[in-house]
Amino acid sequence: MSENIIVFSSEPKKLIYPIGFANILKTKLNLKLTAITIESDSAEELIDKGPDELKLIRNKVIQDQFEDILRKELMGKKTRYVVSSSSYNDTDILARLAGEMNAYMFTDVHDLEIEENSIILKRKVFGGRAISKIKVPNKGVLFITVSSRRFEIELKTQTEMSYIDAIPESRVKLEKVERKVSSGVDISQAEIVIGVGRGFKNKEDIKLAEELASLIGAQIGSSRPVAADYKWIPEDRWIGISGKSIRPNLYFAIGISGAPQHIGGIQDSKIIVALDKDKNAPIFNYADYCIVADLYEFLPVLIKKIKERKTS
Numbered sequence: 247m248s249e250n251i252i253v254f255s256s257e258p259k260k261l262i263y264p265i266g267f268a269n270i271l272k273t274k275l276n277l278k279l280t281a282i283t284i285e286s287d288s289a290e291e292l293i294d295k296g297p298d299e300l301k302l303i304r305n306k307v308i309q310d311q312f313e314d315i316l317r318k319e320l321m322g323k324k325t326r327y328v329v330s331s332s333s334y335n336d337t338d339i340l341a342r343l344a345g346e347m348n349a350y351m352f353t354d355v356h357d358l359e360i361e362e363n364s365i366i367l368k369r370k371v372f373g374g375r376a377i378s379k380i381k382v383p384n385k386g387v388l389f390i391t392v393s394s395r396r397f398e399i400e401l402k403t404q405t406e407m408s409y410i411d412a413i414p415e416s417r418v419k420l421e422k423v424e425r426k427v428s429s430g431v432d433i434s435q436a437e438i439v440i441g442v443g444r445g446f447k448n449k450e451d452i453k454l455a456e457e458l459a460s461l462i463g464a465q466i467g468s469s470r471p472v473a474a475d476y477k478w479i480p481e482d483r484w485i486g487i488s489g490k491s492i493r494p495n496l497y498f499a500i501g502i503s504g505a506p507q508h509i510g511g512i513q514d515s516k517i518i519v520a521l522d523k524d525k526n527a528p529i530f531n532y533a534d535y536c537i538v539a540d541l542y543e544f545l546p547v548l549i550k551k552i553k554e555r556k557t558s
Protein backbone atom coordinates (compact mmCIF):
# COMPACT_ATOMS: atom_id res chain seq x y z
CA MET A 247 0.00 0.00 0.00
CA SER A 248 1.53 3.35 -1.00
CA GLU A 249 1.75 6.13 1.58
CA ASN A 250 -0.60 9.00 1.05
CA ILE A 251 -1.52 12.59 1.84
CA ILE A 252 -5.12 13.54 2.50
CA VAL A 253 -6.05 17.09 1.63
CA PHE A 254 -9.37 18.17 3.01
CA SER A 255 -11.58 21.22 3.23
CA SER A 256 -15.18 21.64 4.25
CA GLU A 257 -15.27 24.49 1.69
CA PRO A 258 -14.12 23.45 -1.82
CA LYS A 259 -12.81 26.94 -2.68
CA LYS A 260 -10.36 26.71 0.21
CA LEU A 261 -8.69 23.56 -1.13
CA ILE A 262 -6.53 25.30 -3.67
CA TYR A 263 -3.64 26.35 -1.38
CA PRO A 264 -3.57 23.13 0.70
CA ILE A 265 -3.35 21.26 -2.60
CA GLY A 266 -0.48 23.50 -3.73
CA PHE A 267 1.28 22.66 -0.44
CA ALA A 268 0.50 18.94 -0.71
CA ASN A 269 1.76 18.87 -4.30
CA ILE A 270 5.24 19.77 -3.00
CA LEU A 271 5.16 16.89 -0.52
CA LYS A 272 3.71 14.57 -3.14
CA THR A 273 6.42 15.34 -5.67
CA LYS A 274 9.38 15.30 -3.28
CA LEU A 275 8.32 12.34 -1.16
CA ASN A 276 6.51 10.36 -3.84
CA LEU A 277 3.19 10.13 -2.03
CA LYS A 278 -0.32 9.52 -3.30
CA LEU A 279 -2.63 12.52 -2.93
CA THR A 280 -6.29 12.13 -2.02
CA ALA A 281 -8.44 15.28 -1.89
CA ILE A 282 -11.77 15.27 -0.07
CA THR A 283 -14.40 17.97 -0.13
CA ILE A 284 -18.00 18.78 -0.95
CA GLU A 285 -19.25 18.29 -4.50
CA SER A 286 -19.19 21.62 -6.33
CA ASP A 287 -17.88 23.38 -9.43
CA SER A 288 -14.83 24.69 -7.54
CA ALA A 289 -13.99 21.15 -6.43
CA GLU A 290 -14.12 19.92 -10.01
CA GLU A 291 -11.65 22.62 -11.03
CA LEU A 292 -9.04 20.64 -9.08
CA ILE A 293 -9.24 17.65 -11.40
CA ASP A 294 -5.83 16.85 -12.93
CA LYS A 295 -4.10 19.52 -10.81
CA GLY A 296 -2.39 17.33 -8.24
CA PRO A 297 -4.85 14.93 -6.63
CA ASP A 298 -4.55 11.29 -7.69
CA GLU A 299 -7.99 10.84 -6.20
CA LEU A 300 -10.76 13.39 -5.68
CA LYS A 301 -13.54 12.24 -3.35
CA LEU A 302 -16.62 14.41 -3.35
CA ILE A 303 -19.19 14.37 -0.58
CA ARG A 304 -22.60 14.52 -2.19
CA ASN A 305 -24.77 15.47 0.76
CA LYS A 306 -24.95 18.46 3.04
CA VAL A 307 -22.90 17.70 6.13
CA ILE A 308 -21.88 19.45 9.31
CA GLN A 309 -18.76 19.52 11.45
CA ASP A 310 -18.95 16.16 13.26
CA GLN A 311 -19.94 14.36 10.05
CA PHE A 312 -16.87 15.74 8.25
CA GLU A 313 -14.85 14.46 11.16
CA ASP A 314 -16.39 10.97 10.87
CA ILE A 315 -15.81 10.88 7.10
CA LEU A 316 -12.17 11.84 7.53
CA ARG A 317 -11.66 9.37 10.37
CA LYS A 318 -12.98 6.62 8.10
CA GLU A 319 -10.63 7.73 5.29
CA LEU A 320 -7.68 7.61 7.67
CA MET A 321 -8.47 4.11 8.88
CA GLY A 322 -6.52 1.33 7.26
CA LYS A 323 -4.49 3.73 5.12
CA LYS A 324 -0.86 4.64 5.41
CA THR A 325 -1.60 8.34 5.70
CA ARG A 326 1.46 10.51 6.38
CA TYR A 327 -0.01 13.99 6.14
CA VAL A 328 -3.48 15.43 6.57
CA VAL A 329 -3.52 18.94 5.13
CA SER A 330 -6.32 21.50 5.20
CA SER A 331 -6.95 25.22 4.95
CA SER A 332 -6.52 27.42 8.02
CA SER A 333 -10.24 28.24 8.21
CA TYR A 334 -11.84 27.94 11.65
CA ASN A 335 -13.91 24.94 10.57
CA ASP A 336 -11.08 23.00 8.94
CA THR A 337 -8.72 23.71 11.84
CA ASP A 338 -11.38 22.55 14.28
CA ILE A 339 -11.97 19.28 12.42
CA LEU A 340 -8.27 18.47 12.08
CA ALA A 341 -7.52 19.38 15.70
CA ARG A 342 -10.11 16.89 16.97
CA LEU A 343 -8.70 14.08 14.87
CA ALA A 344 -5.10 14.94 15.74
CA GLY A 345 -6.03 14.91 19.43
CA GLU A 346 -7.78 11.59 19.08
CA MET A 347 -4.78 10.05 17.30
CA ASN A 348 -2.27 11.67 19.63
CA ALA A 349 -0.61 13.10 16.53
CA TYR A 350 1.24 16.40 16.00
CA MET A 351 -0.58 19.29 14.41
CA PHE A 352 0.82 22.58 13.05
CA THR A 353 -1.45 25.43 12.08
CA ASP A 354 -1.05 28.38 9.67
CA VAL A 355 2.01 26.95 7.97
CA HIS A 356 3.13 29.35 5.25
CA ASP A 357 6.18 27.64 3.80
CA LEU A 358 8.17 24.42 3.90
CA GLU A 359 11.56 22.94 3.11
CA ILE A 360 12.24 19.27 2.62
CA GLU A 361 15.45 17.66 3.80
CA GLU A 362 16.40 14.04 3.41
CA ASN A 363 14.72 12.64 6.50
CA SER A 364 12.65 15.51 7.73
CA ILE A 365 10.56 18.43 6.64
CA ILE A 366 10.84 21.97 7.96
CA LEU A 367 7.58 23.82 8.42
CA LYS A 368 7.59 27.61 8.64
CA ARG A 369 5.04 29.55 10.66
CA LYS A 370 4.81 33.22 11.47
CA VAL A 371 4.99 34.02 15.18
CA PHE A 372 4.81 37.19 17.33
CA GLY A 373 2.22 38.75 15.02
CA GLY A 374 4.28 37.99 11.92
CA ARG A 375 7.50 39.61 13.19
CA ALA A 376 9.42 36.33 13.33
CA ILE A 377 9.37 33.03 11.51
CA SER A 378 9.38 29.83 13.50
CA LYS A 379 11.01 26.88 11.72
CA ILE A 380 9.88 23.50 12.96
CA LYS A 381 11.79 20.43 11.96
CA VAL A 382 9.41 17.50 11.98
CA PRO A 383 10.44 13.88 11.57
CA ASN A 384 9.38 12.22 8.36
CA LYS A 385 7.36 9.57 10.21
CA GLY A 386 3.96 9.22 11.87
CA VAL A 387 0.82 11.14 10.86
CA LEU A 388 1.13 14.90 10.81
CA PHE A 389 -1.82 17.31 10.67
CA ILE A 390 -1.11 20.64 8.98
CA THR A 391 -3.23 23.67 8.17
CA VAL A 392 -1.93 25.95 5.46
CA SER A 393 -2.24 29.74 5.37
CA SER A 394 -3.67 31.13 2.18
CA ARG A 395 -2.14 32.26 -1.11
CA ARG A 396 1.37 30.90 -0.62
CA PHE A 397 1.07 27.74 -2.59
CA GLU A 398 -0.16 28.02 -6.14
CA ILE A 399 -1.11 24.88 -8.03
CA GLU A 400 1.43 23.97 -10.68
CA LEU A 401 1.30 20.19 -10.90
CA LYS A 402 -0.46 18.25 -13.68
CA THR A 403 -1.82 14.77 -12.88
CA GLN A 404 -4.59 12.42 -13.77
CA THR A 405 -7.29 12.51 -11.15
CA GLU A 406 -9.68 9.68 -10.46
CA MET A 407 -13.01 10.96 -9.18
CA SER A 408 -15.41 9.24 -6.82
CA TYR A 409 -18.30 10.16 -4.54
CA ILE A 410 -18.90 9.68 -0.86
CA ASP A 411 -22.59 8.93 -0.45
CA ALA A 412 -22.65 7.12 2.89
CA ILE A 413 -22.86 9.93 5.41
CA PRO A 414 -22.58 9.06 9.10
CA GLU A 415 -25.41 10.30 11.27
CA SER A 416 -24.66 13.54 13.09
CA ARG A 417 -24.38 13.56 16.88
CA VAL A 418 -25.33 17.23 16.79
CA LYS A 419 -28.91 18.43 16.69
CA LEU A 420 -28.99 21.49 14.47
CA GLU A 421 -31.69 23.84 15.68
CA LYS A 422 -31.00 27.08 13.87
CA VAL A 423 -28.45 28.53 11.48
CA GLU A 424 -27.76 32.25 11.85
CA ARG A 425 -25.55 33.72 9.19
CA LYS A 426 -22.90 36.26 10.14
CA VAL A 427 -23.27 39.63 8.45
CA SER A 428 -20.97 39.29 5.47
CA SER A 429 -19.85 41.81 2.91
CA GLY A 430 -19.78 39.09 0.26
CA VAL A 431 -16.18 39.97 -0.56
CA ASP A 432 -13.11 37.99 0.41
CA ILE A 433 -10.50 40.70 0.98
CA SER A 434 -7.75 38.09 1.36
CA GLN A 435 -7.99 37.63 -2.41
CA ALA A 436 -8.17 41.34 -3.38
CA GLU A 437 -5.45 42.93 -5.53
CA ILE A 438 -5.82 46.39 -3.99
CA VAL A 439 -6.97 46.97 -0.41
CA ILE A 440 -7.62 50.23 1.43
CA GLY A 441 -7.45 49.79 5.20
CA VAL A 442 -9.41 52.24 7.34
CA GLY A 443 -8.47 52.80 10.97
CA ARG A 444 -9.43 54.86 13.97
CA GLY A 445 -8.05 57.94 12.23
CA PHE A 446 -11.57 58.16 10.74
CA LYS A 447 -13.68 59.95 13.28
CA ASN A 448 -17.06 58.50 12.34
CA LYS A 449 -18.74 55.97 10.09
CA GLU A 450 -19.92 58.58 7.62
CA ASP A 451 -16.32 59.63 6.89
CA ILE A 452 -15.44 56.17 5.57
CA LYS A 453 -17.24 57.33 2.41
CA LEU A 454 -14.00 59.15 1.58
CA ALA A 455 -12.12 55.82 1.52
CA GLU A 456 -14.98 54.18 -0.38
CA GLU A 457 -14.88 56.86 -3.05
CA LEU A 458 -11.15 56.40 -3.44
CA ALA A 459 -11.66 52.61 -3.54
CA SER A 460 -14.18 52.86 -6.36
CA LEU A 461 -11.77 55.02 -8.36
CA ILE A 462 -8.82 52.65 -8.06
CA GLY A 463 -10.70 49.32 -7.95
CA ALA A 464 -9.87 48.59 -4.32
CA GLN A 465 -11.68 46.68 -1.60
CA ILE A 466 -12.14 48.22 1.84
CA GLY A 467 -10.60 46.53 4.87
CA SER A 468 -10.03 47.88 8.37
CA SER A 469 -8.22 47.65 11.65
CA ARG A 470 -9.95 45.60 14.31
CA PRO A 471 -11.59 48.40 16.32
CA VAL A 472 -13.34 49.80 13.23
CA ALA A 473 -14.99 46.45 12.47
CA ALA A 474 -15.18 44.67 15.81
CA ASP A 475 -15.82 47.54 18.25
CA TYR A 476 -17.44 50.31 16.21
CA LYS A 477 -19.10 47.91 13.73
CA TRP A 478 -18.65 50.49 10.96
CA ILE A 479 -17.81 47.80 8.42
CA PRO A 480 -18.53 44.04 8.28
CA GLU A 481 -16.31 41.89 10.47
CA ASP A 482 -15.08 39.80 7.55
CA ARG A 483 -13.11 42.85 6.40
CA TRP A 484 -10.95 43.29 9.46
CA ILE A 485 -7.28 42.70 8.81
CA GLY A 486 -4.72 41.27 11.20
CA ILE A 487 -3.75 38.26 13.25
CA SER A 488 -7.25 37.80 14.61
CA GLY A 489 -8.88 38.82 11.31
CA LYS A 490 -7.94 38.25 7.69
CA SER A 491 -4.43 38.05 6.27
CA ILE A 492 -4.18 39.90 2.99
CA ARG A 493 -1.68 39.70 0.15
CA PRO A 494 -2.61 42.44 -2.30
CA ASN A 495 -0.37 44.13 -4.82
CA LEU A 496 -1.17 47.39 -3.03
CA TYR A 497 -2.25 48.00 0.55
CA PHE A 498 -3.13 51.59 1.44
CA ALA A 499 -3.45 52.01 5.23
CA ILE A 500 -5.27 55.19 6.21
CA GLY A 501 -5.39 56.34 9.84
CA ILE A 502 -4.07 52.99 11.08
CA SER A 503 -1.27 53.23 13.65
CA GLY A 504 0.36 49.88 12.80
CA ALA A 505 -0.12 47.75 15.91
CA PRO A 506 1.73 44.40 15.67
CA GLN A 507 -1.61 42.58 15.50
CA HIS A 508 -2.53 44.57 12.38
CA ILE A 509 0.92 44.28 10.80
CA GLY A 510 0.70 40.48 11.17
CA GLY A 511 -2.06 40.47 8.54
CA ILE A 512 -0.49 42.80 5.96
CA GLN A 513 3.13 41.72 5.68
CA ASP A 514 2.65 39.78 2.48
CA SER A 515 1.37 42.88 0.66
CA LYS A 516 3.62 43.75 -2.27
CA ILE A 517 3.51 47.52 -1.73
CA ILE A 518 2.34 49.24 1.44
CA VAL A 519 1.37 52.91 1.40
CA ALA A 520 0.55 54.45 4.78
CA LEU A 521 -1.19 57.73 5.54
CA ASP A 522 -1.11 58.98 9.13
CA LYS A 523 -0.97 62.42 10.67
CA ASP A 524 1.58 61.26 13.28
CA LYS A 525 5.04 61.01 11.71
CA ASN A 526 6.05 58.55 14.45
CA ALA A 527 3.19 56.12 13.75
CA PRO A 528 4.68 52.58 13.74
CA ILE A 529 2.95 51.78 10.42
CA PHE A 530 5.64 53.89 8.70
CA ASN A 531 8.26 51.30 9.71
CA TYR A 532 6.54 48.82 7.41
CA ALA A 533 5.42 51.11 4.59
CA ASP A 534 7.13 51.51 1.22
CA TYR A 535 5.56 54.95 0.81
CA CYS A 536 4.78 57.18 3.81
CA ILE A 537 2.37 60.08 3.72
CA VAL A 538 2.36 62.27 6.83
CA ALA A 539 -0.88 64.18 6.51
CA ASP A 540 -4.37 64.67 7.90
CA LEU A 541 -6.60 62.24 6.02
CA TYR A 542 -9.42 64.79 5.93
CA GLU A 543 -7.18 67.19 4.02
CA PHE A 544 -5.26 64.67 1.93
CA LEU A 545 -7.99 62.32 0.67
CA PRO A 546 -10.27 64.93 -0.97
CA VAL A 547 -7.27 66.28 -2.89
CA LEU A 548 -6.14 62.78 -3.93
CA ILE A 549 -9.67 61.89 -5.06
CA LYS A 550 -9.93 65.15 -7.04
CA LYS A 551 -6.56 64.54 -8.74
CA ILE A 552 -7.45 60.95 -9.71
CA LYS A 553 -10.80 62.11 -11.11
CA GLU A 554 -9.08 64.85 -13.12
CA ARG A 555 -6.57 62.38 -14.50
CA LYS A 556 -9.35 59.95 -15.42
CA THR A 557 -11.29 62.56 -17.37
CA SER A 558 -8.33 64.24 -19.08
Ligand SMILES: Cc1cc2nc3c(=O)[nH]c(=O)nc-3n(C[C@H](O)[C@H](O)[C@H](O)COP(=O)(O)OP(=O)(O)OC[C@H]3O[C@@H](n4cnc5c(N)ncnc54)[C@H](O)[C@@H]3O)c2cc1C
Pocket residue numbers: 442443444445446468469470471472484485486487488489500501502503504505506507508511521522523524527539540541542
Ligand atom coordinates in the same frame (compact mmCIF):
# COMPACT_ATOMS: atom_id res chain seq x y z
C1 LIG B 1 -5.41 39.71 21.11
C2 LIG B 1 -5.51 40.93 20.20
C3 LIG B 1 -5.72 40.72 18.86
C4 LIG B 1 -5.80 41.83 18.01
N1 LIG B 1 -6.01 41.60 16.68
C5 LIG B 1 -6.03 42.64 15.85
C6 LIG B 1 -6.16 42.45 14.44
O1 LIG B 1 -6.27 41.33 13.96
N2 LIG B 1 -6.17 43.55 13.64
C7 LIG B 1 -6.05 44.83 14.13
O2 LIG B 1 -6.07 45.78 13.33
N3 LIG B 1 -5.93 45.03 15.44
C8 LIG B 1 -5.93 43.99 16.31
N4 LIG B 1 -5.83 44.23 17.64
C9 LIG B 1 -5.91 45.62 18.13
C10 LIG B 1 -4.57 46.36 17.99
O3 LIG B 1 -3.77 46.10 19.13
C11 LIG B 1 -4.80 47.88 17.87
O4 LIG B 1 -5.52 48.32 18.98
C12 LIG B 1 -5.54 48.28 16.60
O5 LIG B 1 -4.93 47.70 15.47
C13 LIG B 1 -5.50 49.79 16.47
O6 LIG B 1 -6.34 50.18 15.43
P1 LIG B 1 -6.06 51.54 14.65
O7 LIG B 1 -4.68 51.52 14.10
O8 LIG B 1 -7.21 51.75 13.73
O9 LIG B 1 -6.23 52.62 15.81
P2 LIG B 1 -5.15 53.51 16.55
O10 LIG B 1 -4.05 52.69 17.10
O11 LIG B 1 -5.90 54.38 17.49
O12 LIG B 1 -4.52 54.39 15.39
C14 LIG B 1 -5.19 55.42 14.73
C15 LIG B 1 -4.17 56.16 13.89
O13 LIG B 1 -4.83 57.16 13.15
C16 LIG B 1 -4.03 58.32 13.15
N5 LIG B 1 -4.92 59.46 12.91
C17 LIG B 1 -5.81 60.02 13.76
N6 LIG B 1 -6.48 61.00 13.15
C18 LIG B 1 -5.97 61.10 11.90
C19 LIG B 1 -6.23 61.94 10.79
N7 LIG B 1 -7.18 62.90 10.85
N8 LIG B 1 -5.52 61.76 9.67
C20 LIG B 1 -4.55 60.80 9.57
N9 LIG B 1 -4.27 59.98 10.59
C21 LIG B 1 -4.97 60.12 11.74
C22 LIG B 1 -3.35 58.34 14.50
O14 LIG B 1 -2.17 59.12 14.46
C23 LIG B 1 -3.08 56.86 14.72
O15 LIG B 1 -1.80 56.50 14.26
C24 LIG B 1 -5.72 43.14 18.52
C25 LIG B 1 -5.50 43.33 19.88
C26 LIG B 1 -5.40 42.24 20.71
C27 LIG B 1 -5.15 42.47 22.17
